Amino acid sequence: FKVGPIGTSLTMELLPILAVTALCLGSSLAARDARCPTVENPSKAVHLPHPSDCGKFLTCSWGNTVVQNCPAGLHWNDRNKYCDWPASAGCASANNKEPICKEGALLPH
Secondary structure (H helix, E strand, O other): OOOOOOOOHHHHHHHHHHHHHHHHHHHOOOEEOOOOOOOOOOOOOOEEEOOOOOOEEEEEEOOEEEEEEOOOOOEEEOOOOEEEOHHHHOOOOOOOOOOOOOOOOOOOO
């Protein structure tokens, strides 16, 4: 290899290796999910509920899911597909601090 300033053969040979490495690292931050389409449709985003946190949701991106956060104090409403007030969202998860009950239901103390 010829070592020298930017624009020399070493830089040009390493550029594709660095690009592939960055692509692999970036794709490892998302999780593959069978519910996500493998082909993107920019006019129809696919959002899924987070499996354990009502304050989060998943967005599909090329067959993978990416975790998104609802604004503070809001929960993911999977029926309407947006972040909503906890009482309206209808989300219940292990990490949810406020239990959501049907009207008239009682919780054990």
